[in-house]
Amino acid sequence: MNPTPTAPAPGAEPLAAAATPHLRPVAHFTARDTWLNDPNGLLHHAGVYHLFFQNNREGSTWGPMSWGHATSTDLVTWSEHEVAIPNTPEENVFSGSAVADVRNTAGFAGPGQTALVAVYTSAYTSASSRPGIQAQSLAYSLDDGRSWTRYADNPVLDTGSSDFRDPKVFWYGGDDGHWVMVAVQAVDRQVVVYSSTDLLHWAPESTFGPAHAVEGIWECPDLFPLAVPGTDDTKWVLVVSLNPGAVAGGSGTQYFLGDFDGSTFTADRLCDSTEPADHDWLDYGRDYYAAVSFNDAPDGRRLTIGWASNWDYANDTPTHPWRSAMSLVRELRLVRCPDGRLRVAQHPVLPQAPSAVRVFDLEVPSAPGDRTEVVLSSGDPDGGTLTIALDGDERTVTLDRTRCGAVDFHPAFPSVDAAPLIGGDGATTHLTIVVDGCIVEVYVDGGLATLTQQVFPHQPLTTLHLEPSPAR
Structure with missing residues (x-):
């Protein structure tokens, strides 16, 4: 219990x-x-x-x-x-x-x-x-x-x-x-x-x-x-x-x-x-x-x-x-x-018929020197964003929910959490991202690492785009 x-x-x-x-x-x-x-x-x-x-x-x-x-x-x-x-x-x-x-x-x-x-x-x-x-x-x-x-x-x-x-x-x-x-x-x-x-x-x-x-x-x-x-x-x-x-x-x-x-x-x-x-x-x-x-x-x-x-x-x-x-x-x-x-x-285990669950499958560059951000958003600047960053040098994938809607209801909630990159070919990393209401699950390289996070965006997260991560 x-x-x-x-x-x-x-x-x-x-x-x-x-x-x-x-x-x-x-x-x-x-x-x-x-x-x-x-x-x-x-x-x-x-x-x-x-x-x-x-x-x-x-x-x-x-x-x-x-x-x-x-x-x-x-x-x-x-x-x-x-x-x-x-x-x-x-x-x-x-x-x-x-x-x-x-x-x-x-x-x-x-x-x-x-x-x-x-x-x-x-x-x-x-x-x-x-x-x-x-x-x-x-x-x-x-x-x-x-x-x-x-x-x-x-x-x-x-x-x-x-x-x-x-x-x-x-x-x-x-x-x-x-x-x-x-x-x-x-x-x-x-x-x-x-x-x-x-x-x-x-x-x-x-x-x-x-x-x-x-x-x-x-x-x-x-x-x-x-x-x-x-x-x-x-x-x-x-x-x-x-x-x-x-x-x-x-x-x-x-x-x-x-x-x-x-x-x-x-x-x-x-x-x-x-x-x-x-x-x-x-x-x-x-x-x-x-x-x-x-x-x-x-x-x-x-x-x-x-x-x-x-x-x-x-x-x-x-x-x-x-x-x-x-x-x-x-x-x-x-x-x-x-x-x-x-x-x-x-x-x-995912829905086999169309539903409100959004599933994104993508390959992201993750070779040494690569830093890429996967940004999930509602398409509205006030809706909130969730950022998944891959670092080819550190061999990590991080998930940042600090700007995703309601985050101030408890001081322990805003977080940036990391998982290791332990599979794949080293040049790219496969991500499966499942967005379902207030739950996001990220599966890295066939589920060798996963990150599950609650998020409370003001509007549903519906769009995804990639952008180079800011330089260190």
């Missing part, structure tokens, strides 16, 4: 009320008229993609957490449903995952049924018998996710900790395999691994961390395999979100590559550097957090969604009555880069 964010700045709600409809994205999911944050329970079942999410059903800032629910058949067009797992006076429903228990290991399903099982963090309130404790609990659905019942003997895993959360559960092995849970001891910067044969009883297996970026607490882990290109091998990817202390400041999502034997994850590469830029990040922008992947996606695809915001200013962004959006769905694969290292590349 997440730490309690700072309170909204004075006057934040009147500013939000002045926002205009052009800021609501089309392909980036937003709640109808409430707050959302972390994606939860990502699952494909019976031809439907399920997106659950942290939701304050009482307002448009962070508050009592429930699991909201949306579904899609194409990963672009989402339908919001009633809250799936509501909070109670005794329990807030923090982040977690969902599985299809096709072997009926938990015994929830009757003949001819398949139980969908949500594994979530119970964050117990002062009104409960265990105030302040975070423990792992279950809810199940016997009607393909339309309604959910809490397990009568919750919680199923309670260590007595106040910072034990965000379980991601998946099946490891064949019919003789077992369930694996990765969760976090957040303030210890540790991923903890548990195993189970029935989802009801869990045994500790191993821990990983602290490692790499540890300035903030760790949250929302995920663990999954990806094929190594050109071989029959796989590598396991451990994803861990961090707040604060990310590469662009505030919230962010890092990853490790390594091996997993069903109980222990071992990283291929661990470095002692305290510089965030020396580690591996799923996104170099300010607005990509809590990224997790779908269980049981068809054809073995590894599909992820992140929360497109940052805890530094998430409560203050100028939209109304909704606040916050998800990222696009991204498909992940491994790529071997020119320096010989394997890295995760990400490819957006």
Whole structure:
């Protein structure tokens, strides 16, 4: 889940009320008229993609957490449903995952049924018998996710900790395999691994961390395999979100590559550097957090969604009555880069039919000596501009949102953020730029680096042009 964010700045709600409809994205999911944050329970079942999410059903800032629910058949067009797992006076429903228990290991399903099982963090309130404790609990659905019942003997895993959360559960092995849970001891910067044969009883297996970026607490882990290109091998990817202390400041999502034997994850590469830029990040922008992947996606695809915001200013962004959006769905694969290292590349799932989403594909000069700016604007001098600059000498791409409409609603929001140029032929860099309401996603050289940023232009960003960057 997440730490309690700072309170909204004075006057934040009147500013939000002045926002205009052009800021609501089309392909980036937003709640109808409430707050959302972390994606939860990502699952494909019976031809439907399920997106659950942290939701304050009482307002448009962070508050009592429930699991909201949306579904899609194409990963672009989402339908919001009633809250799936509501909070109670005794329990807030923090982040977690969902599985299809096709072997009926938990015994929830009757003949001819398949139980969908949500594994979530119970964050117990002062009104409960265990105030302040975070423990792992279950809810199940016997009607393909339309309604959910809490397990009568919750919680199923309670260590007595106040910072034990965000379980991601998946099946490891064949019919003789077992369930694996990765969760976090957040303030210890540790991923903890548990195993189970029935989802009801869990045994500790191993821990990983602290490692790499540890300035903030760790949250929302995920663990999954990806094929190594050109071989029959796989590598396991451990994803861990961090707040604060990310590469662009505030919230962010890092990853490790390594091996997993069903109980222990071992990283291929661990470095002692305290510089965030020396580690591996799923996104170099300010607005990509809590990224997790779908269980049981068809054809073995590894599909992820992140929360497109940052805890530094998430409560203050100028939209109304909704606040916050998800990222696009991204498909992940491994790529071997020119320096010989394997890295995760990400490819957006985009609308196949015409929509309000604007997608720009272009090649930009990036050889030594080249400095080029890609400028996105509304075509109106007062609408705001977003500048993406490529520096062939520094081998960086930067995104400047300091002149893009509303930027003064929070002091941490105006930013110029950078990602490395790590692919391509060195002479040019391929950019895919997706503009959808208040969200911009930039994919560099086939998604070897990405930058996701919120922007709040006074008018929609519709035009793009290139110009030489000013001399140093």
